[in-house]
C-alpha cells in the first residue's frame with residue numbers, strides 16, 4: 001500500500017507559490033474572516049496565516065465577535081471587495097446560526113472568491129471554464145496526479161454530496177473521464193456500490209459508515225474526513241489499519257487531503273493576484 005503523502009506534496013506546492021509570488025509586481029493578499037468562537041475554525045485560520053507567511057502572501061485576519069450582525073459582516077466583505085491589496089477573501093464556515101451563510105458567500109466578489117464557494121465560480125467549474133477550483137477537491141486531484149493515478153475510464157465512487165467536497169470532487173473526476181457515482185445518506189446498497197470503486201472518495205464526516213470490507217482490492221482510497229476518535233485524535237471515515245490491507249493507495253488522516261486543501265488556497269490566492277494584476 002502506498003500512502004498518498006499530502007503533507008509532502010503541499011510543501012512542494014507552497015514552495016512553487018512562494019517562488020512565483022516573489023516575482024509579482026505586488027505581493028498577493030488574502031483576507032480571512034472569522035466570526036465567533038468555533039475552536040476548529042480558529043485552528044484552521046492560524047494554519048492558513050502560517051501558510052501565507054511561508055508563501056510570501058500578505059495575510060490579514062479579522063476575528064469578529066459572536067454577536068456580529070449580518071449587516072456588519074456584509075459591510076466588511078464589501079470593504080474587502082474594494083481593497084486593491086486584497087486578492088482573496090475567505091469567510092470561515094460555519095458561521096454562527098443567526099447569520100445567513102449563503103448571502104455572505106455570494107457577497108464576496110467572484111474574482112476574490114479563492115474558496116470557490118460563489119455560485120458564479122461553482123457554475124464555471126460545472127461548465128468546465130477556467131477559474132478558481134474549490135480547495136479540497138482540487139487538492140485531491142493534485143494528489144492523484146502526483147502519484148500518476150489517472151482517473152480516465154476508472155469507476156469512481158464519491159460518498160458525500162456537499163457543495164464543498166462531494167459534488168465538486170465528483171465533477172473534477174468526471175472532467176478527468178472517470179465514471180462517477182455519488183452516494184449519500186439515502187443511497188441504497190452503499191457497500192455494493194463502494195466495492196465497485198477503483199477510486200473511493202470518503203467524505204461523510206462520520207466513523208463507521210464506511211468500512212474496509214466495502215473497499216475493493218487494489219483501490220485508491222481518498223479519506224477526506226476529519227473526525228475525532230474516542231481519544232480525541234484526528235481520524236478519517238475509515239479505519240486505516242484494515243483499509244491499508246485492501247487499498248493500493250490511501251490518503252492518511254492527518255497528512256493527506258488537509259494539507260493539500262491549504263496548499264490549493266495559496267495557489268488560488270496567487271491565481272487571483274496574477275489575474276488582478278493582468279498577468280494572466
Ligand code: NAP
Nearest residue numbers: 136160161162165184185203204205224225226257258261
Ligand atoms: P457534510 O456537508 O456534512 O456532508 C456529508 C455527506 O455525507 C452528506 O452528503 C451526507 O448525505 C453524507 N452521509 C451522511 N451519512 C451518510 C451515510 N450513512 N451514508 C452515506 N452518506 C452519508 O460534510 P462535508 O463538508 O462534505 O465534509 C465531509 C468530511 O470532510 C467532514 O469530516 C469534514 O470535516 C471533512 N472535510 C475535510 C476537509 C479537509 O481539508 N481535509 C475539507 C472539507 C471537509 P446527505 O447529503 O444525504 O445528508
